[in-house]
Amino acid sequence: MNKQQYNKDNPTLVDSIVCAIDILGFSQMIVQSCQEGYGDKLLREVNYLINKNKQCIIPNKYSQGKIKIFTDNMVVAYPIKGDGEAELDEILENVAEYQFNLSLEGLFVRGGISVGDFYINEDIVFGPALLDAHYTESQIACYPRILLDKKTVERLRGYIGNTDTIAQKNKILIDTDGQWFINYLNTIFKYYKDCTNEYEFERIKLALLERHKCKIEEMLLTYKENIRVWDKYVWTANYHNCFCDLYFPKEKSLKISRKLLLSWPRQISTQDI
Structure with missing residues (x-):
């Protein structure tokens, strides 16, 4: 056997x-x-x-x-x-x-x-x-x-x-x-490893990361009132940003804004009354 x-x-x-x-x-x-x-x-x-x-x-x-x-x-x-x-x-x-x-x-x-x-x-x-x-x-x-x-x-x-x-x-x-x-x-880095055009390979990598970024931002906005679920996408956003820092440090626009990752209290406004 x-x-x-x-x-x-x-x-x-x-x-x-x-x-x-x-x-x-x-x-x-x-x-x-x-x-x-x-x-x-x-x-x-x-x-x-x-x-x-x-x-x-x-x-x-x-x-x-x-x-x-x-x-x-x-x-x-x-x-x-x-x-x-x-x-x-x-x-x-x-x-x-x-x-x-x-x-x-x-x-x-x-x-x-x-x-x-x-x-x-x-x-x-x-x-x-x-x-x-x-x-x-x-x-x-x-x-x-x-x-x-x-x-x-x-x-x-x-x-x-x-x-x-x-x-x-x-x-x-x-x-x-x-x-x-x-x-x-x-x-x-594996996706298009057979690509012979270096410029095209770089463009594709950046486009994939941009798409990943957009999906996370979508989830952060969708679950902003559900703190338990929202926190999971904050983790994912931090991972995304860490990866960008490691491999694409010059591409600042690929990173998810910290404004989306922070949850600050605010004062009561007229809209709350």
Whole structure:
């Protein structure tokens, strides 16, 4: 029996890299769309976006990776071969692209990645790696970020220590709370890597960041009276600005204005009376 793939005829736990992903605010979107009479429209749009963008996670028919989608949740798993470096690298890159693509459509996600025993088929997802990934997503991530749990961080530390490649390091950022999360905006450097015109490549990267900026600004304005949700997009805006500072420091217009990120009290005015 091959312990490097998920055997549908003889279910067996397989050492795997597992990612659990949740779309931020999706339950509220469902309720609101049905109350206001556009539930079918939302269903069709989300179905189209998820099915279009999930292709980047399992890129070809030869991959042993598997996906399970239910409502606003997705589980992605890659069985580990050897030391697991290739599988972790693949899931980081592919999930980042999925997260980035959805963000450009105004769908922001949070998630967790873990490593350990896992099994998946058409009917079931099972194993401690799934529980750890789900716990990281639901209890620790909080913001629209996909976190690596402690076991995954330790593995990645070892891989980076052995190879010391800049490409691997750039796929991850470390947050102020010490959590390691996927630097999904790094996808812009991959998007048009085959572009031979350097000027066109630069223009495309800036256009993608501008589109990402506009979506975040839209969310900040939409949720300005819901402080709990608004705060999640403040985090996303700060991440966006941090990325711009790191890679495009001269492009000041790409950054989200601090005025949108601050919530100051004000005095009573005539409009309030």
